Amino acid sequence: MVSVRGLRKIYVVPEREAGLGASLRSLVRRRSKEVVAVDGFDVEIGRGEVVGFLGPNGAGKTTTLKMLSGLLYPTAGEVTVLGHTPWRREKAFLRRMTLVMGQRNQLVWDIPVVDSFELNRAIYRIPDGEYRDTLAELTDLLDLEGLLRKPVRNLSLGERMKCEVAAALLHRPAMLFLDEPTLGLDVTAQRRIRGFIATYAERYGATVLLTSHYMADVEALCKRVVVIHHGRLLFDGSLAALITRFSPYKTVVIDLDGPVGDLGRYGEVVSVEEQRVTLRVPKGEAAAVTGRLLADLPVADLSIGDPPVDEVIDRVFSEEPEPASTAATGTAAR
Amino acid sequence: MIGLADLYRAQFRTTLATQLQYRVALVIWLLGLVLSPVVYLAVWRAVATSQGGAVGGFTAGEFSAYFLATMVVNHATFTWIAWEFEYRVRQGTLSPLLLRPVHPVHRDVAENLSFKALTLVVVLPVAGLLSLAFRPTVATTPWAVLAFVPALALAIALRFAVEWTLALAAFWLTRVEALNRLYFLAALFLSGQAVPLALLPAPVRLLADLLPFRWFIAFPVELLLGRLSPAGALLGFAAQAGWLAVAIALLRVVWGRGVRRYGAVGA
Structure with missing residues (x-):
């Protein structure tokens, strides 16, 4: 249905510094910068x-x-959607x-x-x-x-x-x-x-x-x-x-019968609502921490789960470093 | 063809419905359209009268006829695509049009024709009323009036093709206003809208003959008013057909490149 091979798109955008001097210079010599928007990827969708x-x-x-629907021409790569090359717009x-x-x-x-x-x-x-x-x-x-x-x-x-x-x-x-x-x-x-x-x-x-x-x-x-x-x-x-792949944490939620003290030693406290405490615990330690919680505290209820998808996605995007090769965008004078 | 006719019908209804939502704006806009030929008309009539009845072969009554016919022909042929296209490219509203299984030019043709059909209902009676006030004199022949019909049709097609192609400049230029102004200024004088071409100096007349403008305004107008010989009429049809072929060929080439560019820099 959709087949994408080595899809790349590089935009050439005009570049100009602020100020009148820069505006005048740009009249004579236009500077432009290449921005890599899509840097080569493959995907198959059935x-x-x-x-x-x-x-x-x-x-x-x-x-x-936009490339898959036919609005944009890619810089490189092959795409087939419904048996057609999209940007021909047949x-x-x-x-x-x-x-x-x-x-x-x-x-x-x-x-x-x-x-x-x-x-x-x-x-x-x-x-x-x-x-x-x-x-x-x-x-x-x-x-x-x-x-x-x-x-x-x-x-x-x-x-x-x-x-x-x-x-x-x-x-x-x-x-x-x-x-x-x-x-x-x-x-x-x-x-x-x-x-x-x-x-x-x-x-x-x-x-x-x-x-x-x-x-x-x-x-x-x-x-x-x-x-x-x-x-x-x-x-x-x-x-x-x-x-599983991107969240190294589990979320442990406990309801306590009794006063809520400082639970920082068990894991990172995400929230405390009345008797309910939500903790973030490294995945490998979840079992051990649960054991300790049950042994130490008057626990009425306990559940272990994955953190919300939003949080995981957030983490993926904020922590994943930019690959070195795309960081270097070429600057060229035209 | 049936599919295309159906599309035109649907687009026709859409345009009528849209325009009828803005009746007041439409009337004001039509007033503007009527006003400028009336100004030219009044000025040239005054000049003719002060010169002892005629200027360059035009009497006051013939000036009236010329400018009233020009008003109708200009209305039938004009387009607003050059301004609209810039907006489409800049705002990206062209994108959905590109993803429809029909060339965007059809939408514009249909929209233009339906708008004209709607407004001619007003423009023709207005021209009738103005002729009561300005008493045009016309000495035409039946063959000239008959030949006017295909000449007007070709004029509509030619002007549309020329201006649609010009509008595509928006693919390369961020602001097309300067270009549009230049074009419309040239068209104003070289098409015979502001001045009958016979009154222009010879070099300018030659320029007007060589460019497409006069073939979509002055030619049908002069034909209708019986100012052309059969040979002059045939020459006019040939010029219209030739320019139309050139404009359509150009439109195709420029459109293909423009869309490629649009797709390269970011739709």
Whole structure:
């Protein structure tokens, strides 16, 4: 479905120092700098897989999605999506995929939502019967009834995003690239979109590659995650494996029958809420610490778990050093 | 073809619905459109009257006819794509258009035509009312009026192709305003919008003959008003067809390169 080999993207950006002198100099001699956004990685995604694509801001996620969907030409590498080279933008390819970017609206601002849908029907040449069925289905799944007749500018952000997602799926694409589909939405709307994506992918056997800052999205939808950092592949596997690999800690939560003293000697105290204490303990010592806690203190309840995914991801991104080769970005005068 | 016709129908409805949301803005905008030809008209009529009835072969009544016809032809052919394209490239709104299985030019053609269909409903009666006030004199022939129809169609296509290609400069330039102004200034004088070309000095007239501008305004206008011989009409059609072919070829090449650049520097 998706096959990526040695994908690289280097942007050439103009570079100028502040100040009038620098502005004048730049008239004569333009300086530019190469920025490596994606630094060569391989990945294979099979039909029907829902894959979370993670990385901090600037890791190269959006650049990669743009290359996979055909907006950007890579500097090097080979990509096949649905049997096509995306940046050729062949019609047969464009009819079978979609790219949803959280903050870009495709809907026509001033007219009712359903009129924008109608335009998409014509653009994608969706047969009438199929269009009616899909529209009914999307209306039901996303709860769009009541929104369809409203002009887009009168919708709330959450309502608009639901409509954007529906518009992007009217042609029943087999490949979905979703860039932050839940960005800025409240928890209810996020859950709704998330549930919908899962249902759609399952019903149509669609392949989904999704980026999100909300780990809840990823946990709910993706069995597999691909993590990139500084444009390189850092991890490819299950979410559970990601946690095992990158979190050297376990979280121990205890409820005490009695006063809570200083528990710093057992591990790092993360939080204390009334009688409940949460500790972070190195993975290897978890068993020993648990034993000591039970022996020393009036423990009413105890549980050991992995730290929240958010925390693990945070740690991966903040601690992983930048690889030496990408740190050196070339400076060239043109 | 059926798919494309369907797309045009849908785009037509969308544009009508959008424009009708802003009726007041539309009326104000149309007023502006009508006003500048009326100014040219009034000035040239005054000049003709003060010169004893005619200037360069134009009587006051013929000036009226010329500028009223120019107003309608200019309205039918004008585009706003050069400004819109810069916005698209800078704001990235071009990106979703590129990922649709249809060339973005179709959207613009459909939008332009539907906007014209909507506004001509106002422009034509306004031209009618103005002719009551300015009493144009027209001495045309039936063949010239008939030939005007394809000439106008070619003029619309030619101006659209030229200006769509010009708009693609936005792929290379961050600010296209200076270029646009230069173009519209050249077009204003060399297309016959501000002054009938017959009144221009010979070297400027030659320049106007060689450039595409006059073929999308002055030529259909002069044809309609019966100011051209059959040979002059044929020459005009040939020039329109030739420039259209050049403009479309250029459009394809520039579009291909521009999109490549857009995809290289960051869509």
